[in-house]
Amino acid sequence: MFSVQLFDDAPDETAYVLGLGFRLTNEKAIRSVQNWKRVSNGSVVTVHDAFTNRSFQDSSLIFVTDYHPLSKTLAEQHLCGPNRFQGRHTGSHIPEQVLWTYVTQIASGLKAIHSCGLAARVIDPSKILLTGKNRIRLNACAIMDVVQHESQRTITDLQHQDLVNFGQTIITLGANSPSVMNNPTKAMDHFSRAYSPQLKNSIFWLLGGLQKDQERNIDIFITGISSQLISTFDSALHLDDQLISDLSRELENARLVRLLTKLNFVNERPEYEHDRQWSENGERYFLKLFRDYVFHQVDTQNGPVVDLGHVLSCMNKLDAGTDEKITLISRDEQSCFVVSYKELKKAVESSFQALLKPVRGL
Amino acid sequence: MFSVQLFDDAPDETAYVLGLGFRLTNEKAIRSVQNWKRVSNGSVVTVHDAFTNRSFQDSSLIFVTDYHPLSKTLAEQHLCGPNRFQGRHTGSHIPEQVLWTYVTQIASGLKAIHSCGLAARVIDPSKILLTGKNRIRLNACAIMDVVQHESQRTITDLQHQDLVNFGQTIITLGANSPSVMNNPTKAMDHFSRAYSPQLKNSIFWLLGGLQKDQERNIDIFITGISSQLISTFDSALHLDDQLISDLSRELENARLVRLLTKLNFVNERPEYEHDRQWSENGERYFLKLFRDYVFHQVDTQNGPVVDLGHVLSCMNKLDAGTDEKITLISRDEQSCFVVSYKELKKAVESSFQALLKPVRGL
Numbered sequence: 001m002f003s004v005q006l007f008d009d010a011p012d013e014t015a016y017v018l019g020l021g022f023r024l025t026n027e028k029a030i031r032s033v034q035n036w037k038r039v040s041n042g043s044v045v046t047v048h049d050a051f052t053n054r055s056f057q058d059s060s061l062i063f064v065t066d067y068h069p070l071s072k073t074l075a076e077q078h079l080c081g082p083n084r085f086q087g088r089h090t091g092s093h094i095p096e097q098v099l100w101t102y103v104t105q106i107a108s109g110l111k112a113i114h115s116c117g118l119a120a121r122v123i124d125p126s127k128i129l130l131t132g133k134n135r136i137r138l139n140a141c142a143i144m145d146v147v148q149h150e151s152q153r154t155i156t157d158l159q160h161q162d163l164v165n166f167g168q169t170i171i172t173l174g175a176n177s178p179s180v181m182n183n184p185t186k187a188m189d190h191f192s193r194a195y196s197p198q199l200k201n202s203i204f205w206l207l208g209g210l211q212k213d214q215e216r217n218i219d220i221f222i223t224g225i226s227s228q229l230i231s232t233f234d235s236a237l238h239l240d241d242q243l244i245s246d247l248s249r250e251l252e253n254a255r256l257v258r259l260l261t262k263l264n265f266v267n268e269r270p271e272y273e274h275d276r277q278w279s280e281n282g283e284r285y286f287l288k289l290f291r292d293y294v295f296h297q298v299d300t301q302n303g304p305v306v307d308l309g310h311v312l313s314c315m316n317k318l319d320a321g322t323d324e325k326i327t328l329i330s331r332d333e334q335s336c337f338v339v340s341y342k343e344l345k346k347a348v349e350s351s352f353q354a355l356l357k358p359v360r361g362l
Numbered sequence: 363m364f365s366v367q368l369f370d371d372a373p374d375e376t377a378y379v380l381g382l383g384f385r386l387t388n389e390k391a392i393r394s395v396q397n398w399k400r401v402s403n404g405s406v407v408t409v410h411d412a413f414t415n416r417s418f419q420d421s422s423l424i425f426v427t428d429y430h431p432l433s434k435t436l437a438e439q440h441l442c443g444p445n446r447f448q449g450r451h452t453g454s455h456i457p458e459q460v461l462w463t464y465v466t467q468i469a470s471g472l473k474a475i476h477s478c479g480l481a482a483r484v485i486d487p488s489k490i491l492l493t494g495k496n497r498i499r500l501n502a503c504a505i506m507d508v509v510q511h512e513s514q515r516t517i518t519d520l521q522h523q524d525l526v527n528f529g530q531t532i533i534t535l536g537a538n539s540p541s542v543m544n545n546p547t548k549a550m551d552h553f554s555r556a557y558s559p560q561l562k563n564s565i566f567w568l569l570g571g572l573q574k575d576q577e578r579n580i581d582i583f584i585t586g587i588s589s590q591l592i593s594t595f596d597s598a599l600h601l602d603d604q605l606i607s608d609l610s611r612e613l614e615n616a617r618l619v620r621l622l623t624k625l626n627f628v629n630e631r632p633e634y635e636h637d638r639q640w641s642e643n644g645e646r647y648f649l650k651l652f653r654d655y656v657f658h659q660v661d662t663q664n665g666p667v668v669d670l671g672h673v674l675s676c677m678n679k680l681d682a683g684t685d686e687k688i689t690l691i692s693r694d695e696q697s698c699f700v701v702s703y704k705e706l707k708k709a710v711e712s713s714f715q716a717l718l719k720p721v722r723g724l
Contacts (some may be wrong), residue, residue, distance in 0.1 A: 042599030237404030
């Protein structure tokens with residue numbers, strides 16, 4: 001099955017995974033995707049739908065998932081991209097703390113998947129997306145359920161296999177060269193040397209090496225990594241704090257854009273250029289002088305004052321409608337007016353509303 | 363000790379907790395605050411410093427912490443604010459999921475504090491800040507270490523007390539009426555009826571009710587609540603996603619503000635009003651017409667077109683400098699020009715640079 005990703009322009013950032021030349025033999029297979037809609041987890045790429053299609057002169061299978069722009073797979077990021085099959089050990093060591101964040105996120109994703117009675121079935125560095133700094137998501141999850149629907153294995157069995165694949169993925173990343181995977185002993189060796197006993201034991205447990213014949217599920221694993229989990233949780237909270245701080249600074253800009261646009265709508269309208277009633281109306285005349293005050297200041301040598309700080313400060317006071325008074329000078333320098341930002345704000349509002357009136361009258 | 367919170371205008375949002383009339387008897391006490399600087403956790407209000415001062419005609423003790431504007435204490439939020447000592451049961455039931463988010467965050471904070479060899483010593487609904495939706499932080503942490511420095515209790519003992527206070531805080535919130543705290547049996551009764559056995563057992567463990575004489579520390583507690591922890595972790599990731607999405611929309615606004623400001627700096631400068639060289643220079647003339655194109659459109663009835671979408675679309679194309687061509691009409695409707703956004707972008711840049719020249723020449 002040849003697969004290609006298509007992206008549409010829909011604002012909700014959806015991706016379509018297209019499998020050409022796939023013949024669907026069992027209707028039930030496609031319906032299994034409906035179960036995947038219940039999985040809504042920050043560490044799993046959300047699956048929306050799947051359907052067959054004949055538009056490509058072929059019988060095709062299309063999956064619809066969330067689209068995460070500018071993401072890479074873990075393989076591209078850590079296993080040296082296009083050169084990764086040349087067998088040379090060119091990747092750089094992944095710090096233990098980063099590996100732990102991957103472990104906790106995959107564990108979170110698997111918990112959500114397993115609690116819905118499903119199994120990921122594909123856990124591989126080439127199918128895990130890195131969508132942000134140390135932020136990963138399991139991808140391609142629903143596909144095997146459709147393509148290999150006739151699987152004889154039970155869900156419990158598939159879920160156990162998930163744990164093993166999980167462990168193998170971490171070993172591959174930690175060993176940092178896929179050639180080592182061909183030699184499990186060498187891989188575990190390298191891993192044990194490079195990382196702490198706690199990480200090594202957690203991964204060993206996933207591979208089924210410890211506590212054979214005892215109950216093995218993702219909940220037990222999570223209990224075992226709880227201290228790392230709380231550490232990754234705290235990092236997510238710190239990121240929330242940072243984003244909220246950045247966002248509040250930026251929200252100010254939206255307000256300014258709207259205010260600047262309103263001012264530009266009102267000032268210098270050609271249809272009122274010779275309209276005495278419009279231009280000599282006190283309010284609109286002040287707005288013209290105010291525009292000069294904000295944008296057309298000159299210094300003592302008559303050079304233009306180009307100061308964004310001054311512009312922002314004036315616009316913020318205008319938006320707030322403060323009582324502070326400023327002096328506006330007419331262009332011929334013959335007249336001089338003292339107005340407050342409060343009066344100017346009122347002027348902007350009523351002039352702008354006046355523009356809207358003819359439109360509403362239609 | 364009377365305490366008041368003062369806030370300065372520093373951009374880093376620092377708060378000062380001022381304790382008047384406090385006489386510091388032991389220099390070592392103040393130095394204990396240095397240990398608190400090592401605690402950097404998303405669920406603990408960061409402590410920066412503490413010092414004594416005589417500016418208020420008194421010997422005062424001042425603590426410097428992060429400032430979280432618009433936050434409430436959990437007591438104000440859930441235990442009915444100012445009426446909470448009137449003994450009436452007026453608070454609304456706190457859903458179990460919310461209580462669990464509080465539990466996981468306090469656990470995260472305590473883990474950070476205990477790992478630094480410290481103890482919170484104050485865990486109470488009136489000293490826990492709600493700084494966002496379901497987002498809490500332990501407050502007033504370093505204070506007892508200074509004020510009750512002579513405490514005879516060992517750190518391990520104080521840390522055990524932290525766990526007990528933790529449990530009592532959750533019971534108080536769950537029981538939702540401080541009067542019930544006077545009757546521990548009644549409180550546990552209410553709690554057991556209102557919440558799941560898992561939550562009840564976790565809190566009971568904190569209070570020391572289960573497994574007496576066995577080792578008790580925050581790490582063991584965290585292992586016990588790991589499934590709830592992973593759920594709260596996933597919520598934090600969802601919030602990260604939401605914030606990043608909001609932020610990327612808003613970042614566009616800063617760019618637009620700068621571009622609109624540049625346009626306004628260049629257009630209609632009074633000192634060039636009669637300067638043929640300035641205004642009939644092709645570039646600046648086009649910018650004047652472009653300003654009309656963007657802000658001064660009229661419809662078929664000659665009514666003003668007030669369309670923010672049009673403005674944003676034009677400004678974005680201008681910023682990108684696309685090859686799309688537009689028709690600009692002179693005010694007297696006698697001349698008509700076809701220019702591309704690419705040429706207009708170049709015009710904005712060079713006109714703006716021309717404004718900066720005289721300034722640089724100084």
